[in-house]
Amino acid sequence: MANKAARKSSRKKSKASKAKKQTSLRIRRWVSRAVLGAVAFVVGMVMLFSVINPPVTHTIWSEWRRLGKVERDWVPIEDMSPIMARSVVAAEDANFCLHWGFDVEAIRDALEDGGSRGASTITQQVVKNVFLWQGRSWVRKALETSITPVVEIFWSKQRILEVYLNVAETGTGLFGVEAAARSNFNVSAAQLSPxxxxxxxxxxxxxxxxxxxxxxxxxxxxxxxxxxxAATIRADGRADCFED
Structure with missing residues (x-):
């Protein structure tokens, strides 16, 4: 009688263990599918925006809600004054043409300074502006770090810079250099002086x-x-990747 009860208990434990393993496998399978789906979605969006201009960003939408309106006119990079592109690269990411999305030297310098200055490249800023949101959370930074190499793979350097020049915030309610040029100097981005x-x-x-x-x-x-x-990076070839 005792042996029979022991066998029943053993079978119950075995069934419970088997059910637990199956549940665990199903959860892992769904998690894997979700991760793969998210990766496929991100890659798809990166590929789409390599040829189609991003219609809106989280920051633009947030400012539109706050202010009621924003100014932004998309201008192809070839229709902008070349000095504008060189100036932004000189200001934000002088080694833009030399790295693959992360400027290791700038990161090292920032760490040595105790993190008092930023080390984000233009590519990282594009990823943050187009695909993510503003802020300093570790989650956003991890996503930014993951997406940046994907953008570098599918977009040309010229495309990365073009998107940056059109989505970067350039004033209260202003986005892109065209809006900044017209609002501040009453000229187009093509007419900007050095x-x-x-x-x-x-x-x-x-x-x-x-x-x-x-x-x-x-x-x-x-x-x-x-x-x-801007004059230096043109002279030493660090503007070659985005200039014809």
């Missing part, structure tokens, strides 16, 4: 705290340094 382009680049990445038309001493000095930097 000084004007440098002034726009100088307010990045803090357009709400810096003024293009009434620049502080810091912004004036930064614009002057950007002008020199």
């Amino acid at each position: 000084a004007q382009a440098a002034r726009i680049a100088a307010i990045l990445p803090s357009p709400r705290n810096r003024s293009i038309t009434d620049p502080s001493v810091f912004t004036r000095r930064r614009a002057s340094a950007i002008l020199e930097g």
